Amino acid sequence: LSKAAPQIAGLTPYVPGKPITELERELGITGSVKLASNENPLGCGEAARAAYAAAAAELGRYPDGGGFALRRAIAAHHGVEPEQVTIGNGSNDVLDLVARVFLHPGLESVFSEHAFAVYPIATMAAGALARVAPARDFGHDLEAMAALVNERTGVVWIANPNNPTGTWIAAEPLRAFLSALPEHCMVVVDEAYFEYVDEADYPDTTGWLDDFPNLIVTRTFAKIHGLASLRVGYGLSHAHAAELMNRVRHPFNVNAPAQAAAVAALGDREHVERSVAHNQQERARVMAGLDALGLDSIPSVGNFVTVDLGQPVGPIDQALLREGVICRPVANYGLPTHLRISIGLAEENDRMLAALARVLGQTS
Ligand code: PMP
Numbered sequence: 001l002s003k004a005a006p007q008i009a010g011l012t013p014y015v016p017g018k019p020i021t022e023l024e025r026e027l028g029i030t031g032s033v034k035l036a037s038n039e040n041p042l043g044c045g046e047a048a049r050a051a052y053a054a055a056a057a058e059l060g061r062y063p064d065g066g067g068f069a070l071r072r073a074i075a076a077h078h079g080v081e082p083e084q085v086t087i088g089n090g091s092n093d094v095l096d097l098v099a100r101v102f103l104h105p106g107l108e109s110v111f112s113e114h115a116f117a118v119y120p121i122a123t124m125a126a127g128a129l130a131r132v133a134p135a136r137d138f139g140h141d142l143e144a145m146a147a148l149v150n151e152r153t154g155v156v157w158i159a160n161p162n163n164p165t166g167t168w169i170a171a172e173p174l175r176a177f178l179s180a181l182p183e184h185c186m187v188v189v190d191e192a193y194f195e196y197v198d199e200a201d202y203p204d205t206t207g208w209l210d211d212f213p214n215l216i217v218t219r220t221f222a223k224i225h226g227l228a229s230l231r232v233g234y235g236l237s238h239a240h241a242a243e244l245m246n247r248v249r250h251p252f253n254v255n256a257p258a259q260a261a262a263v264a265a266l267g268d269r270e271h272v273e274r275s276v277a278h279n280q281q282e283r284a285r286v287m288a289g290l291d292a293l294g295l296d297s298i299p300s301v302g303n304f305v306t307v308d309l310g311q312p313v314g315p316i317d318q319a320l321l322r323e324g325v326i327c328r329p330v331a332n333y334g335l336p337t338h339l340r341i342s343i344g345l346a347e348e349n350d351r352m353l354a355a356l357a358r359v360l361g362q363t364s
Helices: 020-027 046-056 068-078 091-102 118-125 142-146 171-180 239-248 256-267 269-292 313-322 346-359
Strands: 085-088 108-112 129-133 153-159 186-190 215-220 233-237 296-298 304-308 338-342
Touching: 020 313, 046 256, 046 269, 068 085, 068 233, 068 256, 085 091, 085 239, 091 118, 091 153, 091 186, 091 215, 091 233, 091 239, 108 118, 108 142, 118 129, 142 171, 233 239, 269 296, 269 304, 269 346, 313 338, 313 346
Parallel strands: 108 129, 108 153, 153 186, 186 215
Antiparallel strands: 085 233, 215 233, 296 304, 304 338
């Protein structure tokens, strides 16, 4: 153990939520609703399910290590070349590949306060230094981030929208930020929640790849496509950056049923539209419900809302768990009085709002 890499020994681990079965066993309850991981409450579409089942009939063969069909489908979807695509075991895997290729001891990465938890982990695991810019209105302050960029900066991480705050960055400031960055510095625009955003000025940065050779855009099948359990995500970049990342990518990092389901999901626009419509309707209702409880939530464009309970979240979270409602405290993101609540089915959201009202001592 004494030979463990020092950057790993000093790392604070990402703590995943407890499995529902374990939680319920501890609390002696059943029938909980889980609004803790920003999943699609509608699950995946029928096409993805059928493709998964067909591929799962043949488990004895290795998957296509190059992800040929999946990369081709992703490239066609975005109007880029397959050589620009890096597939990952979830987009987290792609974030890790970015860090392994573009960060090492002596280099730094820059990200925002309250930004996604994997950026510091991937940075530190690569032996690089994390430089954290203060947030503005809970979102990214691009000026503060730019001020931290120097000749040692290997990667800048930007989540658009951000998890856990649900904040977003408009096209113009983001483009100006990218234009001002030195070319030696890679910039990841993490668009895990891309499809949920319905704002006129919100950019699809996959259309900017020709302009910025240092840009890497990441997307996932875990959110809008409802395939979180299968772990598929991807990065789009200049072919040279993709080629570097594919050098260190484990050749079978995305399994065969997952590749098949992802190809089918990409072609199922109806499921995407249905999921977006559900989220818009329910997010508005959840935000109004939280407002009616007198709580401030951070305006969110994602499939979750992060609400300020005005007091340490631990006891409220515990009480909610006993009520059978599982949400996500975000103290580890520097937000000790906030709770992140994923948008669920209508009846799940109703249960959450009623439980929160009871727990906060108000009648529902
Ligand atoms: N980026 C952001 C901003 C996220 O919130 C998440 C999921 N929590 C991910 C990336 C990773 O998603 P996955 O690995 O499931 O694709």
